[in-house]
Amino acid sequence: MRRAIGNLLRIHYGRLHTKFLTVPAITLPWSNGQTEGQVTKLKLVKRQMYGRGKIDLLQARLIGLKP
Structure with missing residues (x-):
């Protein structure tokens, strides 16, 4: 019981x-949707580039600058 x-x-x-x-x-x-989307994008790019480059290449992928 x-x-x-x-x-x-x-x-x-x-x-x-x-x-x-x-x-x-x-x-x-209000919502955290925009923030969550940016975090998801960052994690995806980091996974794709694992072991390939340093911070300058990561910045180029996220911001759109040429390395």
């Missing part, structure tokens, strides 16, 4: 936590 109550409480608090996180994400006017 105690285990069942503990499981129900865990489910309840999990739903409260999910609601606490999702409501602001839907209702607030």
Whole structure:
């Protein structure tokens, strides 16, 4: 019986936590989308260039400058 109550409480608090996180994400006017996109692009370029060059080549790939 105690285990069942503990499981129900865990489910309840999990739903409260999910609601606490999702409501602001839907209702607030700002987003981290632009930042996340830039971070994803940087990680992709770093993976593609692993072991190939130094910082000057990485800067050239991200900013568009010629090395």
